[in-house]
Amino acid sequence: MSSTTTPGPPPLVDPSRLVADPGAAARELHEAGPVHRIAGTDGLPAWLVTGYDDVRRALGDPRLALDKRHAAPGGYRGLALPPALDANLLNMDPPDHTRIRRLVSRAFTPRRVEQLREPIRGTADRLLDAVAPHGRAELISAYAAPLPITVICELLGVAPGDRADFRAWTDALITPDPARPGQAKEAVGSMLAFLTRLLAAKRTDPADDLLSDLIAVRDEEDRLTEDELMSLAFLILFAGYENTVHLIGNATLALLGHPEQLRALRRDPGRIGAAVEELARYDGPAPLAIRRFAVEDVTIGGVTVPAGETVLLSLAAAHRDPRRFPEPDRLDLDRDASGHLALGHGIHYCLGAPLARMETEIALIALLDRFPRLALDASPEELRWRPSIRARGLLALPVRW
Template sequence: MPSSTPGQSPLVDPAELNTDPYAVYARLREAGPVHRITGTDGLPAWLVTRYDDIRQAIADPRLSLDKRNATPGGYHGLSLPPALDANLLNMDPPDHTRIRRLISQAFTPRRIALLREPIRKTADSLLDAIAPQGRADLIASYAAPLPITVICELLGVTPDDRQDFRSWTDALVAPDPARPDRAKGAVRSLLAFFTQLIAGKRAAPADDLLSAMIAARDDDDDRLSEDELMSLAFLILFAGYENTVHLIGNATLALLSHPDQLAALRADPGRLTGAVEEPARYDGPVPLAVRRFPTEDITIGGVTIPAGETVLLSLAAAHRDPRRFDDPDRLDIGRDATGHLALGHGIHYCLGAPLARMETEIALAALFDRFPRLALDLPPEGPRRRPSMRSRGLLALPVRY
């Protein structure tokens, strides 16, 4: 990421972006609300750093998610084939409105509520498996397998295929620059898998989200196209898995790193909601919102950004903005974290947010109830994180109990 001037800015230490991005974003935020930057890929973009500007920008219809509004040669984000790209992260109204309406018919509160008990049973089963060991990596053994099990249950993916799902998603979440073929192979595998899965659900519908998405139609008898179905299934898998893994992992690390807050949660389980919402603000899973492209010249924070250029909204900077949150660098599960943007805002509020919250609440409650002496078992250099500007997650979380 970013230098805010041509060449390397003294505001930015590239190594620090992975170890302590909040210090970098704090310097950028205080230096100005908007910066012209050069990304790690060498492409130009505009970075917005202050809460009020970012909240307004997320809801501003002049900031498009549709890549057709982008100036050629700028940063576009993850590149996918059309069959996986026709999803809500690349759409504006009216297409966004139509797709969201159709999927909302299938992704109902009732369907989410029915997952509560299976999630609890899965969490307990995963903890049963590691309980005798005394030590574990909570990412590999708990935070990762729980969401992939839930997403696969939701979509109607059989247990035999779930390990493949996880490996394909991991290849896309953290691509290896030395092995570009691995990410490309994962995309091909996902395309082939979803093509077969959708055909199977269409021929023999079941009581799962994918079958419901196939059946959904609006008042004009409109249905999701094949590309839309495939892309939405991919988005549900990708976002529902990755973001929830990071929510659980980051929240667990935050609480174990702040014994006073963990003690407050243990003393009052009624604070569990705060133990999810505050870590989502304090160290959320998504440092940057999905890139946007102005459909006309637009002014943010007194800076005019030309139409078509790439705009990046730093949620990590917004969530530590002292103009919005008092003492923002302090974790406080008693804080009213209402207004954090970790799960979106307005028409771009995440459809899966209730499920991600429920999974994280159940995961934390089960974990801390099972292991009263749970403690970090980190190496001297501290926690290892994914080297990514797009997501904020842990590669491993060693603990003892």
């Protein structure tokens, strides 16, 4: 471990601080320096980058690879997925990443996203119809979670009858019940079997959905392999579901905590697009980008990260960097928040960004339209957050109207 600015290894940052109070943790980290040592998500030490410019530059730096083969021996202990689910874009670097992303872009088109606008609106309205008579609801389970999973099922072409199972497996993987240790592994098995059947069915009987298009896309003599197809479906499910749930939840909470700005947005709902950008900056669902591995010694913010070591890029801290966003702890829906990194940057920039934006905008507007007197039904201190440094999201959001 070498550093050009510090004589020995800097002290380890306690990751739980980033969960308990991300704003205060970001302030302290910015004051302490641009790069820190941290116990990473797999328990092994990693480097945490916090300044906006450094994070943005690192997201586009080809010397920071996503492929686990670049990790030093014993330097990675993350989730072990079967190969059929692991051949995904967020484990890949060029040239494989370039090839697959090019093929996917031919199928995941603006038309495909636009086609989802009406189904999203219809689903949002139906979910709100179901809770409206009760006067109160727990918004994550009643609205923020069922909406994105339904949208992803529509996108991939999962039949309505299979969606409950599909959601149960996904939930078991995202938030495994500690009392059922084998549950996540079982869910991976069920999901793999289901996706295998689904792909076979789409192959013999293609429909107007993304999965059928992904099977069909070819680029000269190139096409997606079976593992790549399966891994893509799995990635779209995970990347698209959890983040969207959390953004809808975090954004709703932020609006309820800022009644004047909420009133202004209600008066002029045409500003929802810009509002979602600021809400994603203020309390985005992905505090960290996917872990990267230094393929050679890389100097970031004056600190040399040795080859093979893990680098964590803190999107949350970058968003609270006062050099880029003045008064970063203030939610300001009038702010120009473009340039935020909530959807990433560079070659791994979120593939589902247009869908994520459209879905969040529709979800918030439908909710605000339906309930002119929407209010939090708990004190902010009572709210519980996911105990994870990888996901910033509420376990429950009680509201009344």
